[in-house]
Amino acid sequence: MRPVLLRLGFVLGLPAVLVALWWAASDGSTNVYWPPLRTILKTFPDVWTADRLRSDVLPSVARLAAGYATAAAAGVALGTVIGSYRRVRAVCEPVLEFLRAVPPPVLVPVIMLFAGIGDTMKIVVIASGCVWPVLLNTVEGVRAVDPVMAETARSYGIAGPARLRHLVLRSASPQIFAGLRQALSIGIILMVISEMFAASNGLGFTIVQFQRGFAIPDMWTGILVLGLLGFVLSALFQVVERRVLAWYHGLRAANRRSP
Template sequence: MRRVLLRLLFVFALPTLLFVSWWLASDNSTDVFWPPLRTILKTFPEVWTGERLKDDVLPSMLRLTGGYALAAVAGVALGTVIGSYRRVRAVCEPVLEFLRAVPPPVLVPVIMLFAGIGDTMKVAVIASGCVWPILLNTVEGVRAVDPVMTETARSYGIKGPSRITHLVLRSASPQIFAGLRQALSIGIILMVISEMFAASNGIGFTVVQFQRSFAIPGMWTGILVLGLLGFLLSVVFHLVERRALAWYHGLRAAARRSP
């Protein structure tokens, strides 16, 4: 029980400190662009009603899910192939280094030319940015598979899909999840950016509309929604990661306990 309380204290100490600091720093503010926190919190339930959640938050979440899932599938599949074959890696590496150096927001106008201004464009923008950390981490994870385990699998005749599933992906899964975690934050950023271009709904669209109409407290509530959304997605991802990598965390814990 004491350990749980200490963990909760560590989790909520910094957010509480930041919240109190924000409240005190903005309490007497008369700047229209920096309203008091109490005004923002009072505006929050007025803005983010059930209808607003359905019309703006839900479409944003669907776009983020679609782009993120597409990037995960493509990144893991391509990363497994590139990491498994040295010649393929030698051919693809210069191109990958060039493409990953291009900031994804720069590609928004280009993607709009080919995909239009609908949801397809927004999903493509999210996927184009999320794929790189997943792909590169998968490549490195596949390259780092223990050669002894590879030879053992070959000796026992484990090859094809069974080798990929039970050896390669399992061994590379810690780095794959590291790439997935990085891609999640990138996906949220690109979701907002894509919705600022020729959109009619979404959290990014709503924040821009509040800013253009000088509804500054409403704009700040949108920023809070994005922060809360990022926090909730991080918690969900952490739970999934802990479950999927239970074997890995168990090995690390056992290694720490051993003399």
């Protein structure tokens, strides 16, 4: 019981301190753009009702999920091919470095020309930014497959899909998940940015509408919702990662215990 309480204290300690500092720093504020935290928290339940959650938060999460899943599938597939073949990597690397250097928000007007202003545009924007950490981490993970394990698999006649599944992807999975974790935060940012362009709902659209209407406390509540959404998604990701990479974390724990 004590380790659980200690871990909970570490998890909640810093957020509690930051909230207390925010409360104290803003308590006497009369600045319209910097309202007291108590005012923001009082406004929160009036703004984020069940209807608003359905009309704004759920569409944003659906777009994020679609763009993130598209980027994950494309990044792992392309990264596996590029990482497995040296010649393919030599041909693709200059193009990949060029495309990676282009900030995804800059592409929003271009994507709007081809994908319109609907959900497809927003999903493409999210996917275009999320794909790079997944792709590059997959390439490095595939390249770093243990040559001894690769030779052992060849000696036992493990080839084709079996080799890909049990050796290549399994060995690269820790780095793939590192890329997926980075992509999640990028996806949330691009979700908000994409909804600021020609949107009719979503978190980004709602926050901009509050700002344009000078409903500043309402705008701050939207920012809090974004932070809470990021926290929940990060926690869910950690649960999935722990389950999928249980063998990896167990191996690391065993290595730490060994003399």
